[in-house]
Structures are given as C-alpha cells and as structure tokens.
Amino acid sequence: MGHHLQPGDQLPGRIRFTLAHELGHYLVHRHLQASFNCSEVDTTQWDSDERKIEFEANTFASYLLMPADDYRRQIQGATIDLDVLGACADRYGVSMTSAILKWLELTPQRAVLVMSQNGIVQWACGSESGKWLSMHLNKRLANVQRRPLPAMSATRLDTDTNVDRLGTPIDARIWFPQETDGMVAREMRIASDFYRQTMTLLVLPPEVKPWERDKTDDDDDGLENTFDRFVRNGQPPVR
Known part of the structure; x- marks a missing residue:
C-alpha cells in the first residue's frame, strides 16, 4: 500500500498524523484498495464531505495519538484556550488543528x-x-x-x-x-x-x-x- 506525500506533510505534527492515518488505512481498509493518496484536505477537514474511509482513518489516528482518557486528564479543570490546547499538541506530537479537533470531540x-x-x-x-x-x-x-x-x-x-x-x-x-x-x-x-x-x-x-x-x-x-x-x-x- 503506497502513500504519496503532499505539500505541508513535512511539518512534524503532520508527519505523525499522516503516518497514523495511513496505518489506519492499512489495518482497516487494505481489503478495499491497494493504495491511498491522502491530501492535506483529506486529513484536516474532519467535518467535510470526505469519504467514509478517510473519516475512519482520521478517527483511528486521533485515538492512536491522543488517547481520550489521557487527553481528558490534561484539560481537567482548565479554562480552555490555545495555550492549553497547544500544550496538548506538544504532548502528543500533533498539529494544533488535530489537538483542537480532538478537544471538540471530547468537550x-x-x-x-x-x-x-x-x-x-x-x-x-x-x-x-x-x-x-x-x-x-x-x-x-x-x-x-x-x-x-x-x-x-x-x-x-x-x-x-x-x-x-x-x-x-x-x-x-x-x-x-x-x-x-x-x-x-x-x-x-x-x-x-x-x-x-x-x-x-x-x-x-x-x-x-x-x-x-x-x-x-x-x-x-x-x-x-x-x-x-x-x-x-x-x-x-x-x-
């Protein structure tokens, strides 16, 4: 199964999320197709009209990189702002966008x-x-x-x-x-x-x-x- 890097993938948070996303494809979707060409739009627009398998790969990546129970512990009792969410992004080695989207899922x-x-x-x-x-x-x-x-x-x-x-x-x-x-x-x-x-x-x-x-x-x-x-x-x- 192949993955083609797109512009912007060189950022560390993007690399980690892309690798986790592709692992999700391999584990969940490899019986459906042999190759996936995932763009930045695919892997950041969680609330868009993307294909069902892209959403599933994103969900897999988010839970692999940002376990829900641990994430909740990081934000417990905190007034949410971009400093708090940025600290979560640093902790999990993901982009700010991914950290915010995960918080939106949990809050x-x-x-x-x-x-x-x-x-x-x-x-x-x-x-x-x-x-x-x-x-x-x-x-x-x-x-x-x-x-x-x-x-x-x-x-x-x-x-x-x-x-x-x-x-x-x-x-x-x-x-x-x-x-x-x-x-x-x-x-x-x-x-x-x-x-x-x-x-x-x-x-x-x-x-x-x-x-x-x-x-x-x-x-x-x-x-x-x-x-x-x-x-x-x-x-x-x-x-």
Missing part, C-alpha cells in the same frame, strides 16, 4: 473551530453541542459562495495581531445572529503563514432554549447576564 461545551483564508470561511467543525453552529458557518450563501468572516469579528478586525491565544469576549450574535441578546462568546485565533490560513476557536456558554428565553423575558429576576458581567469586570466585549 461538552459549545465550541466551533473555524478555518478561514483571505477572510473566507473554508470549513468549520463543532463540538457535539456546537454542531448547529458549525452547520451555520458551513452553509453556502445563495450564490453558492463560501461565507465570509463576520465583519465585526475579532478575526477580521484585528488583522494586525494575528494571534490571540487567550481569547477576546465578543457578542455571540456577531457570528451567530440566532443567539440571545447578551450571550458572550470567547474568540481565539492563530494565523498560519505556512498554510496561509487563520484558525479561529469560538467557545460559547450553554444554549438558551426558546422556551427558556421566554421565561427569562417574563421573569426578570435582576441577575446580571454574561455580557454585563464581562463589562463589569473591565472586559467590554466587541459589539
């Missing part, structure tokens, strides 16, 4: 990883509770074009600073107009000059269901919402 939090290029969303992958959010970002526009990054997002506004590892609090409706008033997301980002892409990680509070929104409107108990709390603590979110 109960609403979170979405967005990969963009030249201000255009290339793909988005959500956690289990963030699937609807990623579907919104992956949905093509009426003209079948990919969705641009929101004009007021920190990723678009702070183009001179291509790294924000801890995150900027922003109004969640900037990215997701259907979210409730006062919902605050945390937006982290890091740019890759090598791939000419920007990686944005969005973490949101638990979803407020429509019936809960109605109850909140009817029974205002005077408790401050997340948005007000950020402002009170001297962290005015981007609006």
